[in-house]
Amino acid sequence: MSTLPMLAHLVTPGSKVKLSDYDTRANAGLDKDQGEALLAPLARQIDDLQELLYAADMHSLLVILQGMDTSGKDGTVRAVFRDVSPLGSHVTAFKVPNEEELAHDFLWRVHRAAPRRGQIAIFNRSHYEDVLVVRVHSLVSESIWRQRYQQINDFERLLAENKTIILKFFLHISKEEQEERLIAREQDVTKAWKLAVGDWKERERWDEYMHAYEDVLKRCSSEHAPWHIVPADRKWYRNIAVAQAIINELKPYKEQWLAKLVSVGAEAKAELAAYRAEQA
Numbered sequence: 001m002s003t004l005p006m007l008a009h010l011v012t013p014g015s016k017v018k019l020s021d022y023d024t025r026a027n028a029g030l031d032k033d034q035g036e037a038l039l040a041p042l043a044r045q046i047d048d049l050q051e052l053l054y055a056a057d058m059h060s061l062l063v064i065l066q067g068m069d070t071s072g073k074d075g076t077v078r079a080v081f082r083d084v085s086p087l088g089s090h091v092t093a094f095k096v097p098n099e100e101e102l103a104h105d106f107l108w109r110v111h112r113a114a115p116r117r118g119q120i121a122i123f124n125r126s127h128y129e130d131v132l133v134v135r136v137h138s139l140v141s142e143s144i145w146r147q148r149y150q151q152i153n154d155f156e157r158l159l160a161e162n163k164t165i166i167l168k169f170f171l172h173i174s175k176e177e178q179e180e181r182l183i184a185r186e187q188d189v190t191k192a193w194k195l196a197v198g199d200w201k202e203r204e205r206w207d208e209y210m211h212a213y214e215d216v217l218k219r220c221s222s223e224h225a226p227w228h229i230v231p232a233d234r235k236w237y238r239n240i241a242v243a244q245a246i247i248n249e250l251k252p253y254k255e256q257w258l259a260k261l262v263s264v265g266a267e268a269k270a271e272l273a274a275y276r277a278e279q280a
């Protein structure tokens with residue numbers, strides 16, 4: 001694994017992003033079998049790290065997944081977190097806001113879904129919809145959505161300063177790949193339930209969405225909450241790219257989490273010894 005280059009592209013804070021410069025079909029010189037074989041050990045490492053995150057109870061992890069329809073947000077969750085205990089993780093899918101959510105500020109529903117200490121929260125779509133679909137469809141005025149970039153950065157800084165580790169992934173598929181996936185959906189009885197006319201309608205605004213995503217990536221990638229662009233036309237590549245980036249981010253915390261476990265364990269043992277001495 002150490003010989004593999006980083007598969008997801010980290011967006012340097014403040015840098016201008018042109019999505020067409022990023023190959024959606026990247027393969028890092030691997031074929032499908034090789035790539036698929038890499039997932040199992042990565043998923044196990046994520047499980048190990050999650051157990052430590054939980055037991056140490058010092059930090060939480062927030063993973064945000066964004067991408068066009070069919071980009072594979074659900075599939076990524078299923079693959080990357082397949083070994084993680086449901087006790088330690090929670091997925092929230094953000095849909096069109098309901099009446100109560102719309103009556104609050106746009107971050108209200110999001111903040112409530114933020115992970116508690118020791119836990120992993122995965123967002124399938126997120127507050128970024130409020131500067132993506134909302135912008136593309138002019139659901140609020142420009143002056144309102146424009147100020148949201150800063151509000152999002154402030155919000156994420158608040159979470160980070162309160163020990164939430166944040167990672168954001170844009171699953172980058174091509175328009176052609178999306179068409180293939182939408183058509184495949186129609187032909188698969190187990191997937192046809194996902195069909196929505198809206199998906200085809202949104203496709204017509206592809207370029208506007210890419211432009212809105214480019215602004216998000218430029219304005220909202222920060223040291224404490226970086227964006228990654230994930231080439232996602234190949235599902236196996238997408239999965240290992242996301243898993244690798246998560247492991248890379250969590251690994252440096254391992255030592256302090258272990259140290260905390262050792263000290264908590266020592267305290268518990270001392271208490272037990274004192275109790276036994278009393279009984280003797």
Ligand code: ADP
Binds near residue numbers: 069094096097129196
């Ligand atoms: P999926 O995420 O699998 O596509 P849906 O088909 O239910 O799930 O799509 C959710 C829809 O909710 C998307 O079209 C998305 O743009 C929309 N949505 C999410 N958040 C918001 C928001 N804040 N404002 C408007 N629409 C939103």
